[in-house]
Amino acid sequence: xxxxxxxxxxxxxxxxxxxxxxxxxxxxxxxxxxxxxxxxxxxxxxxxxxxxxxxxxxxxxxxxxxxxxxxxxxxxxxxxxxxxxxxxxxxxxxxxxxxxxxxxxxxxxxxxxxxxxxxxxxxxxxxxxxxxxxxxxxxxxxxxxxxxxxxxxxxxxxxxxxxxxxxxxxxxxxxxxxxxxxxxxxxxxxxxxxxxxxxxxxxxxxxxxxxxxxxxxxxxxxxxxxxxxxxxxxxxxxxxxxxxxxxxxxxxxxxxxxxxxxxxxxxxxxxxxxxxxxxxxxxxxxxxxxxxxxxxxxxxxxxxxxxxxxxxxxxxxxxxxxxxxxxxxxxxxxxxxxxxxxxxxxxxxxxxxxxxxxxxxxxxxxxxxxxxx
Amino acid sequence: xxxxxxxxxxxxxxxxxxxxxxxxxxxxxxxxxxxxxxxxxxxxxxxxxxxxxxxxxxxxxxxxxxxxxxxxxxxxxxxxxxxxxxxxxxxxxxxxxxxxxxxxxxxxxxxxxxxxxxxxxxxxxxxxxxxxxxxxxxxxxxxxxxxxxxxxxxxxxxxxxxxxxxxxxxxxxxxxxxxxxxxxxxxxxxxxxxxxxxxxxxxxxxxxxxxxxxxxxxxxxxxxxxxxxxxxxxxxxxxxxxxxxxxxxxxxxxxxxxxxxxxxxxxxxxxxxxxxxxxxxxxxxxxxxxxxxxxxxxxxxxxxxxxxxxxxxxxxxxxxxxxxxxxxxxxxxxxxxxxxxxxxxxxxxxxxxxxxxxxxxxxxxxxxxxxxxx
Numbered sequence: 001x002x003x004x005x006x007x008x009x010x011x012x013x014x015x016x017x018x019x020x021x022x023x024x025x026x027x028x029x030x031x032x033x034x035x036x037x038x039x040x041x042x043x044x045x046x047x048x049x050x051x052x053x054x055x056x057x058x059x060x061x062x063x064x065x066x067x068x069x070x071x072x073x074x075x076x077x078x079x080x081x082x083x084x085x086x087x088x089x090x091x092x093x094x095x096x097x098x099x100x101x102x103x104x105x106x107x108x109x110x111x112x113x114x115x116x117x118x119x120x121x122x123x124x125x126x127x128x129x130x131x132x133x134x135x136x137x138x139x140x141x142x143x144x145x146x147x148x149x150x151x152x153x154x155x156x157x158x159x160x161x162x163x164x165x166x167x168x169x170x171x172x173x174x175x176x177x178x179x180x181x182x183x184x185x186x187x188x189x190x191x192x193x194x195x196x197x198x199x200x201x202x203x204x205x206x207x208x209x210x211x212x213x214x215x216x217x218x219x220x221x222x223x224x225x226x227x228x229x230x231x232x233x234x235x236x237x238x239x240x241x242x243x244x245x246x247x248x249x250x251x252x253x254x255x256x257x258x259x260x261x262x263x264x265x266x267x268x269x270x271x272x273x274x275x276x277x278x279x280x281x282x283x284x285x286x287x288x289x290x291x292x293x294x295x296x297x298x299x300x301x302x303x304x305x306x307x308x309x310x311x312x313x314x315x316x317x318x319x320x321x322x323x324x325x326x327x328x329x330x331x332x333x334x335x336x337x338x339x340x341x342x343x344x345x346x347x348x349x350x351x352x353x354x355x356x357x358x359x360x361x362x363x364x365x366x367x368x369x370x371x372x373x
Numbered sequence: 374x375x376x377x378x379x380x381x382x383x384x385x386x387x388x389x390x391x392x393x394x395x396x397x398x399x400x401x402x403x404x405x406x407x408x409x410x411x412x413x414x415x416x417x418x419x420x421x422x423x424x425x426x427x428x429x430x431x432x433x434x435x436x437x438x439x440x441x442x443x444x445x446x447x448x449x450x451x452x453x454x455x456x457x458x459x460x461x462x463x464x465x466x467x468x469x470x471x472x473x474x475x476x477x478x479x480x481x482x483x484x485x486x487x488x489x490x491x492x493x494x495x496x497x498x499x500x501x502x503x504x505x506x507x508x509x510x511x512x513x514x515x516x517x518x519x520x521x522x523x524x525x526x527x528x529x530x531x532x533x534x535x536x537x538x539x540x541x542x543x544x545x546x547x548x549x550x551x552x553x554x555x556x557x558x559x560x561x562x563x564x565x566x567x568x569x570x571x572x573x574x575x576x577x578x579x580x581x582x583x584x585x586x587x588x589x590x591x592x593x594x595x596x597x598x599x600x601x602x603x604x605x606x607x608x609x610x611x612x613x614x615x616x617x618x619x620x621x622x623x624x625x626x627x628x629x630x631x632x633x634x635x636x637x638x639x640x641x642x643x644x645x646x647x648x649x650x651x652x653x654x655x656x657x658x659x660x661x662x663x664x665x666x667x668x669x670x671x672x673x674x675x676x677x678x679x680x681x682x683x684x685x686x687x688x689x690x691x692x693x694x695x696x697x698x699x700x701x702x703x704x705x706x707x708x709x710x711x712x713x714x715x716x717x718x719x720x721x722x723x724x725x726x727x728x729x730x731x732x733x734x735x736x737x738x739x740x741x742x743x744x745x746x747x
Contacts, residue, residue: 073605181587
């Protein structure tokens with residue numbers, strides 16, 4: 001069970017500052033690399049069912065409503081919230097908990113963007129005065145504990161194991177889905193409880209995606225976005241493998257991306273606007289004559305935050321992401337890019353932001369890798 | 374059974390047009406359009422969200438969400454459907470490689486895109502059937518849709534879609550059988566694993582099984598464990614705890630291939646060296662007798678009552694660890710009909726169900742589950 005004292009104390013303080021009588025932290029049971037799971041962070045529990053919610057009163061009383069009903073025992077073991085209520089009808093349980101915890105007045109709702117209409121409508125009908133409160137949880141999560149930093153480092157170890165497997169498997173004759181199977185296996189063995197892996201192979205890739213039946217051929221470029229998840233924490237590395245000796249255009253293109261990456265991470269430190277990362281990468285590529293490729297569909301983003309308490313909201317790092325970086329954030333910087341000579345290339349990794357700069361989390365080198373043709 | 378959704382559906386993503394040709398989807402579309410005509414609907418919205426509840430759009434489009442986002446198919450009573458999904462425009466090519474629908478629109482605002490499509494087809498003031506809406510739709514998106522459809526008549530059409538989805542075609546059954554073979558492979562893999570005298574953890578066991586299932590071509594896999602010696606035991610995702618020799622273990626494996634799911638539950642005994650399947654002959658016989666009650670023309674209620682009667686109270690209660698005796702299965706791991714005493718459906722040929730039973734054997738409860746076709 002995770003200690004929840006700090007989170008609860010901060011939640012109570014913030015609720016009182018905002019004049020909230022209570023706080024609801026909702027989850028639809030999904031785990032999304034692009035959208036924070038506030039319930040998982042706050043309650044320390046990953047729910048399975050479609051409607052789950054932590055209920056907190058301004059006086060510090062708590063309850064956790066989970067679906068399905070039979071998952072309550074697991075919730076009790078994982079969460080610091082003692083009052084766990086397995087629900088056949090989560091709306092009934094949720095409104096009952098709000099009443100029983102004597103919550104009156106405006107109620108903050110975190111994760112409400114995913115709450116389906118029938119649940120929210122039932123809360124409205126019950127007279128609950130809902131106010132959006134995603135930022136309340138983000139504020140709590142901004143300060144990282146030593147345990148959370150240790151979890152980030154542990155997840156980075158799994159990412160390295162994943163890349164080792166990716167490099168070893170990216171060989172002639174191996175199907176894309178077989179490569180992904182080996183990467184996932186390696187990361188599970190290294191402690192990941194979930195995985196996000198995108199891949200593409202071919203002489204000229206357009207984007208990364210789910211794996212197909214395509215088998216790696218001599219001269220291919222194999223690109224991968226390798227992202228293990230440990231207890232809700234993501235760490236990502238993006239790598240490119242040349243199957244056989246890299247062509248001159250490929251070597252040149254990758255050197256350009258590596259240069260853009262190095263320039264961008266040199267700017268990373270606490271209090272620097274995240275947009276500087278995107279601007280720096282775009283600057284290096286534009287100077288090399290690829291300015292028109294610095295927008296979709298040739299690239300998506302120059303990086304992103306991971307989950308709660310990282311670059312938020314929206315998590316993406318682009319030229320408009322003016323929020324300052326904060327010490328303890330895990331962010332990924334990746335000048336992943338389509339270039340006309342080589343196709344899409346993957347380059348980048350996750351960094352831990354510090355007061356004076358950043359800490360590399362990956363053991364593997366950010367370079368163009370080669371496997372035997 | 375409800376399971377933990379992964380952050381990404383990361384297995385083999387292909388569309389084998391020989392196994393599931395475009396004509397299959399045209400036939401589904403025509404049958405739905407006929408049902409729409411009978412129900413007086415001008416358009417049908419098929420909405421799905423997340424990795425467990427995206428069945429309606431997948432059924433018609435063959436498109437599946439990889440991340441836990443939403444997808445929607447707009448099907449007019451006459452004319453071609455439109456597929457939209459939450460995602461970046463660069464995902465269009467990958468989506469088009471697995472769907473027969475020509476008009477594919479990636480977007481970040483499903484409600485807005487849906488209203489655009491309905492306006493293009495002059496359907497915003499017509500009678501529109503809803504499947505998956507508003508049940509799964511986030512509050513703000515539903516409000517936006519309602520605002521844009523103030524002149525329309527909205528009709529709940531979920532049962533119309535559920536009825537058609539529940540009866541599988543020959544091709545659908547063939548893919549479910551293929552998924553079943555992958556599930557069987559996973560369960561067979563467990564019997565080859567060493568228990569390492571108590572050193573094997575649940576997560577290590579899961580890693581081995583998942584790898585083999587992926588290599589067999591699974592698109593998605595869910596693996597759940599229940600250890601009956603735990604207090605308040607229930608199925609849950611694997612954790613890092615070691616499995617002790619002599620312990621009984623219930624294992625649930627669900628896997629999908631090319632959209633179609635199969636599920637099974639088996640009981641294993643952790644020996645000093647290996648995991649041994651606990652499936653004695655008398656238990657198999659009782660399970661077959663229970664499954665034998667599921668016949669075409671029988672109401673689901675009657676089947677469930679018969680299964681209930683065929684089990685002791687303690688056996689029936691043991692099914693609480695997995696949420697009951699079963700449900701339909703197809704393009705989602707859990708779908709209509711739900712095997713409960715309150716279900717009004719009648720079994721029909723082509724229905725695919727996952728059926729579970731808890732059976733007493735030598736002073737202990739053994740769990741067994743299969744995916745069956747009616």
